[in-house]
Amino acid sequence: MKVLRTVQEIRDFAGEQKKAGKRIGLVPTMGALHEGHLSLMRAAREKCDVVIASVFVNPTQFGPNEDYDAYPRRFEEDCRLLEGIPVDAVFHPEPSEMYPEGYCTYVQVDGDITNKLCGAQRPGHFRGVATVVTKLINLSRADEAFFGQKDAQQVVVIRRFVEDLNLNVHINMVPIVREESGLARSSRNTYLSPEEKEAACVLSRSLQNAKKAFEGGERDAEALKGLVAKEIQGEPLASIDYVELFSFPALHPMEKVTEDALLAIAVKIGKTRLIDNVILEGGRG
Numbered sequence: 001m002k003v004l005r006t007v008q009e010i011r012d013f014a015g016e017q018k019k020a021g022k023r024i025g026l027v028p029t030m031g032a033l034h035e036g037h038l039s040l041m042r043a044a045r046e047k048c049d050v051v052i053a054s055v056f057v058n059p060t061q062f063g064p065n066e067d068y069d070a071y072p073r074r075f076e077e078d079c080r081l082l083e084g085i086p087v088d089a090v091f092h093p094e095p096s097e098m099y100p101e102g103y104c105t106y107v108q109v110d111g112d113i114t115n116k117l118c119g120a121q122r123p124g125h126f127r128g129v130a131t132v133v134t135k136l137i138n139l140s141r142a143d144e145a146f147f148g149q150k151d152a153q154q155v156v157v158i159r160r161f162v163e164d165l166n167l168n169v170h171i172n173m174v175p176i177v178r179e180e181s182g183l184a185r186s187s188r189n190t191y192l193s194p195e196e197k198e199a200a201c202v203l204s205r206s207l208q209n210a211k212k213a214f215e216g217g218e219r220d221a222e223a224l225k226g227l228v229a230k231e232i233q234g235e236p237l238a239s240i241d242y243v244e245l246f247s248f249p250a251l252h253p254m255e256k257v258t259e260d261a262l263l264a265i266a267v268k269i270g271k272t273r274l275i276d277n278v279i280l281e282g283g284r285g
């Protein structure tokens, strides 16, 4: 596996692959890789000739009081996992390579899809994500890029700017990977104590309860959100940031679930903010 650290190195690598007629798959990550990331790598491996992963803790998507400094960094271990897939190249730049002195260009996705959920709670977050993902797509010359459903709003935002900016890449959304307990895999799970990890199962449990109610015929959005909230409120270590339900992928508010819907939550377990979601399919009947 090639380790690419500079803009020039990834440009040269992608150029060679294109010249050889290869289809390039990009998997952007912030490292501290887990099974969720590896499922993205495998999806890319299956669909593309060449797989480029990126490992870059992107400073522009963190707010001033967020966990940029504390975010887990373990590049050597990440490389071992990537080699096991195998991935062809990993792009691991310094922040100054991506945002050199004088840098002042950002991709801003306005409106209805960014003013809610994590967009409402983390001002500037999606501007940072959209900027870095645009740069990574350009640099890697990807034909396909792969993102996890756990960050479903991120996928909606990325699909929006890819369409708006006429980027020639297909965006794939890969299902959430969970631990046996139901807890969605996340690099931030490493912040949890054993007791908190057990408490964190309330996220997936509450969503599964609501999904069961939906499958049993419940269509009222407030009732479905209420079920989730009640379950989370019963867990002493948990505090709710949001419990929301929107149409998917448009992210419009809904009173009754009559089309595909995203039931999404953000919950603090101790000091750690975790997100999870479930897609309620169809809604008719």
Ligand code: PAF
Pocket: 028, 029, 030, 056, 058, 061, 129, 132, 133, 151, 154
């Ligand atoms: O989902 C993530 O890990 C990040 O938001 C991404 C897409 C790698 C951009 O930094």
